[in-house]
Amino acid sequence: MLSDQEKTEIETEIRRYERRSAACVDALKVVQRHRGWVSDEALADVAEILGMTTHELDSVATFYNLIYRRPVGKQVILVCDTISCWIVGQQQVFDHLKMRLGADWGQTTADGRFTLLPVPCLGVCEQAPAVMIGNEVYGDLTPEKLDRILERLK
């Protein structure tokens, strides 16, 4: 069941649009901001508020790769797996990341701190290889630089 705060925030988003359903992505983001991900139960509640079927809303939720339909770690590491990052040898850097965290793509670390998700180009190809953690993009990565970033995030 959605909290009163979530419902209030969703209604605020809905007021920005002519149709309630147009606020679907914003409403899902509200839930994700509060819970870290969007469960089936929460999705059904949001669909009801928006006047959509759960199937319609789930189609939207699963289309956007930044709406998480499964639990994720405290922080999600979005790892660019597109061409510019490949060309500059991201394989070695990201193999190091997976080894250090003990998690593969799509997995969450045993301590629940990080989830590793491959994503298309992060738009900073000139800084390849790159990852995004929270709202921060980190580029020109090396295994050593990644280690320093992870230490800071602890």
Ligand code: FES
């Ligand atoms: S290809 Fe990796 S940031 Fe563009």
